[in-house]
Amino acid sequence: MDASAYAFTHGVHRTRSTLRDWRQEHWKIMRRWTAGSALAAFGLLGAVLAVSALSGAGAEAIPREPPFATGDAADIAGIVGHNLLVLALHAMACVAGFIAGSSLPLQADSHRGFSRWVHVHGGRIAIGFVVCATTFSLSAQAYLLGDRLAAFARFLGVPAALLLLAVLPHALPELIALFLPLAAWIMASRRGEWDQLLAATLVTVAVAIPVLVAAALVEVYVSPHLFHALAGTHLPVTPQPAE
Numbered sequence: 579m580d581a582s583a584y585a586f587t588h589g590v591h592r593t594r595s596t597l598r599d600w601r602q603e604h605w606k607i608m609r610r611w612t613a614g615s616a617l618a619a620f621g622l623l624g625a626v627l628a629v630s631a632l633s634g635a636g637a638e639a640i641p642r643e644p645p646f647a648t649g650d651a652a653d654i655a656g657i658v659g660h661n662l663l664v665l666a667l668h669a670m671a672c673v674a675g676f677i678a679g680s681s682l683p684l685q686a687d688s689h690r691g692f693s694r695w696v697h698v699h700g701g702r703i704a705i706g707f708v709v710c711a712t713t714f715s716l717s718a719q720a721y722l723l724g725d726r727l728a729a730f731a732r733f734l735g736v737p738a739a740l741l742l743l744a745v746l747p748h749a750l751p752e753l754i755a756l757f758l759p760l761a762a763w764i765m766a767s768r769r770g771e772w773d774q775l776l777a778a779t780l781v782t783v784a785v786a787i788p789v790l791v792a793a794a795l796v797e798v799y800v801s802p803h804l805f806h807a808l809a810g811t812h813l814p815v816t817p818q819p820a821e
Contacts, residue, residue, distance in 0.1 A: 596777035611782065612754060614761035619753035622716055623742065629724025630731065630738040638729035645745050645801035657794040661756060665786055668759040669779050671711075675763050676775035712760060734809050744805040748797035755789035758782040 600607055640646045644653050731738040762778035 596774045597780070600777070600781070607781075608785065610765060611758055611761045611778075614765060615754045615757035616750075618716075618757045618761065619750060622720060622753060623746075623749070625716070625720035626724040626727060627739060627742055629720055630728040630742075633725045633728035635725045635729040635732070637733040638726065639733055640730055644798045645748060646805055648802045649798040653798050654791075654794045657797060658791055661752060661790045661794070662787070664756050665759070665783065665790065668756060669783050672759045672763045672775050672779040672782070674707075675767060676773070676779070736809055740808050741805075744808045745797075745801055747804065748793045748801050751789055752793035752797075755786035755793065758786050 643649060644657070727738050727741060731741055734741070759779060759782045762782050763775060766775050766778060
């Protein structure tokens, strides 16, 4: 059996073995991943609030769409579709970590020179890449969301923190679900458990998808009412169609 075939067989075997082991303590593992994901979510929300406090953006009218106005099934589909794309990107980081940290070292002996070095140090390369990509992504999101939050708050004449509170019922579970694969990736990489990352990808994605659907329903049908209640009469009203 060549090195690539052996690495594939080993990966499948370890994934099945890991899933069997996790059946005995799945709640313990999910609590650990959820705690890490929640920490990242709160960190991002805190960064958004900090950026909004420092932003010099001018007032911007509130768009008449969720979570600022109730929507329909098309809005739910759009929100879920966007979030599934983000989830897929995070899941691919898990898969890449599995390949770099588990599969590549098994093939190192069949390579020479620079190729061998890449196969031996694939885990470290994966860590560096994912850390840089994630840091850039979260920083960009914090800046863009914080800037818009400040602009909306100035338009309505209310504190930015109040508007952030209005979107928490859908934003918090949504972010926790999206960060689940990354939380699993970080915890596995710190312990050197690269061969568990493919199983972690399958589990975190399976858990995240129904949470994202529920969060989209809340964003479309619940969050707008909370937004109205907190913003009061400052919230623009969607005009009624002419008779």
